[in-house]
Amino acid sequence: MKPALQLKLSQHLALTPQLQQSIKLLQLSTIEMKQEIERYLLENPMLEREDDGELGFAGAQQFDAPANREQEAERSETPPAGEERESLPEGMGEVDDDRWTSDAGTYSGAGRDEDDDSDAHDIHAATVSLRDHLGWQLGMTQLSERDRSLVRFLIEALDDDGYLSASLEELLETLPPEYEIELEELEIALRHIQNFDPTGIGARTPAECLRLQLLARRDEPACDLALVIVDKHLELLAGRDFARLKKLTGCDDETLKAAHALIVSLDPRPGAPYAQVEARYITPDVIVKKLKGKWTAYINPDAYPRLRINRLYAEILAKQRRGNGNMTAQLQEARWLIKNVQQRFDTIHRVTQAIVDRQRQFFEHGEVAMRPLVLREIADILGLHESTVSRVTSQKYMATPRGIFELKYFFGSHVATDTGGACSATAIRALIKQLIAAEDGKKPLSDSQISEILGQQGIVVARRTVAKYRESLNIPPVNLRKTL
Structure with missing residues (x-):
C-alpha cells in the first residue's frame, strides 16, 4: 500500500x-x-x-x-409584621431526654436564640479543654509532687468524653519500673480525679459514670433505687423493660418513675462539653x-x-x-x-x-x-x-x-396516594414525627400501626418504609419509646 x-x-x-x-x-x-x-x-x-x-x-x-435590582423597590418597604416571621416547625429545638440510651441527633435549619444562656457554656467549652480544666483543679489540691504526677498521668489518659478507657493494669505496665509505682497508687490518683468537676469524670464504664453522679445527689428522692438500677439493671432500663424492673426491685410505679427521671437527668458524657468541636459556617x-x-x-x-x-x-x-x-x-x-x-x-x-x-x-x-x-x-x-x-x-x-x-x-422521592396523586417523602417523615410526638407513652405506636394510620389518610406506605423514615429521623423503635 x-x-x-x-x-x-x-x-x-x-x-x-x-x-x-x-x-x-x-x-x-x-x-x-x-x-x-x-x-x-x-x-x-x-x-x-x-x-x-x-x-x-x-x-x-x-x-x-x-435579581436584587428588581427587588430594590420591594425590599425598601417593610413587610407586615405577620409576614416577616413565622413560627418554627413543630418539634424543632426539642431535647431528647433519652440521650443516655442512644446517640440520637436531629437536624434543625433554625439557629439557636442569640439570647440563650447556654452560649456562655459554649464559649467556655471552646476556650478551655478538659485537661486544662482538670489541671487547674489539680493545682488547687494539697497533694504531694508524686501524687500530682500520677494524677496528671491519668488525666492525659482520659478520652474526649472523660472516660478512662484503658485499665489501670494496662497503664501501670507503661510506666518505667524504676519509679516503683504500685497499682494502689494509681487507684488513689483515679479517686482524686473522680472528685473533680465535672461530676462523673474519670469513670471506666457508663454505669460507673452515672453512679458517681448519683452519689453526689444522695439527698434526692429515689436515689437509692436509681443506684440499684445503675449497678445491676441498667440494660433493663435502657430496654424499657419496666415490668421486669419492678419485679426485681420490688418498687411501685411512682418510685420507678422518679428513679427513671433522675437517671435520665444525668450526663453520660461529662467531658463532651469541653471537646473542641469544629464549627461549620x-x-x-x-x-x-x-x-x-x-x-x-x-x-x-x-x-x-x-x-x-x-x-x-x-x-x-x-x-x-x-x-x-x-x-x-x-x-x-x-x-x-x-x-x-x-x-x-x-x-x-x-x-x-x-x-x-x-x-x-x-x-x-x-x-x-x-x-x-x-x-x-x-x-x-x-x-x-x-x-x-x-x-x-x-x-x-x-x-x-x-x-x-x-x-x-x-427535592425528594414520592409515595403514591389513594387518589392517584403523590406525597413527598419529606411530608411523610413530618407526619410520622407528628404521630409519634402525640402517641401515648405507655402504648407507643408500632411501625405497622403508623402505616395503617397513614393509609387511612390516603397515603400508601409499607411498614418497612415507615421504619426507614423513622430511622432517618433518629426515632427509636417502639420498645425503646415506652414510658411508665
Whole structure:
C-alpha cells in the first residue's frame, strides 16, 4: 500500500476556557467561590473588588447582584409584621431526654436564640479543654509532687468524653519500673480525679459514670433505687423493660418513675462539653421572604462579590499603541470572571425562585405541605439541563423564616396516594414525627400501626418504609419509646 493523505470532516464539542470557568464557578459552594475569587484577585492585577459606597468611573464594568435590582423597590418597604416571621416547625429545638440510651441527633435549619444562656457554656467549652480544666483543679489540691504526677498521668489518659478507657493494669505496665509505682497508687490518683468537676469524670464504664453522679445527689428522692438500677439493671432500663424492673426491685410505679427521671437527668458524657468541636459556617446564597403576599427569592448581598476592572491598568493598556499580550489576556480573563460570576448568581436565582414557586405551601405550612419535586421538573420549567440544576442545588443554601436549608432539601422521592396523586417523602417523615410526638407513652405506636394510620389518610406506605423514615429521623423503635 502506498501512503496517502485523506481529508475528513467531523464535529465534536469543545469546552472553551470561559465555559469551563462558568461550570466550575456554578458547582462551587459560596465559601469555595470566595476562595477562588481571592486567588484571581491575587494573580490578576486587572481585577479588583469594588468598595462599598465608591462611585463608579467612566468605562469601568460594574454589576449589581442579579435579581436584587428588581427587588430594590420591594425590599425598601417593610413587610407586615405577620409576614416577616413565622413560627418554627413543630418539634424543632426539642431535647431528647433519652440521650443516655442512644446517640440520637436531629437536624434543625433554625439557629439557636442569640439570647440563650447556654452560649456562655459554649464559649467556655471552646476556650478551655478538659485537661486544662482538670489541671487547674489539680493545682488547687494539697497533694504531694508524686501524687500530682500520677494524677496528671491519668488525666492525659482520659478520652474526649472523660472516660478512662484503658485499665489501670494496662497503664501501670507503661510506666518505667524504676519509679516503683504500685497499682494502689494509681487507684488513689483515679479517686482524686473522680472528685473533680465535672461530676462523673474519670469513670471506666457508663454505669460507673452515672453512679458517681448519683452519689453526689444522695439527698434526692429515689436515689437509692436509681443506684440499684445503675449497678445491676441498667440494660433493663435502657430496654424499657419496666415490668421486669419492678419485679426485681420490688418498687411501685411512682418510685420507678422518679428513679427513671433522675437517671435520665444525668450526663453520660461529662467531658463532651469541653471537646473542641469544629464549627461549620454557612453563608446562604439566597434569602426568601414574603413580600406583598408572595414568596420571593433574592440573592444574599453578603454572598455576592462585587468585582470590576482596575481603571488604572485598563487606561494604560488602552493608551498603548501596541497592546501587551499578557495584560490583554488578563483583561479578557477578568471580564470573563465578572460575567461568569453574574451568570452564576442569575442561574441560582432562577432555580431558587422556581423552587419557591413550586414549594410555596411548605413556606406557609411547614414540612407536612412539602410536595414531590425532581430536578427534571425544574429543568423543564427553566429550559436548563438537569445536570445544571444539579450543580446549582449542590452546596447552595436558602435562608427562610423557617430556617436555612440546602436547595437539595426541596427535592425528594414520592409515595403514591389513594387518589392517584403523590406525597413527598419529606411530608411523610413530618407526619410520622407528628404521630409519634402525640402517641401515648405507655402504648407507643408500632411501625405497622403508623402505616395503617397513614393509609387511612390516603397515603400508601409499607411498614418497612415507615421504619426507614423513622430511622432517618433518629426515632427509636417502639420498645425503646415506652414510658411508665
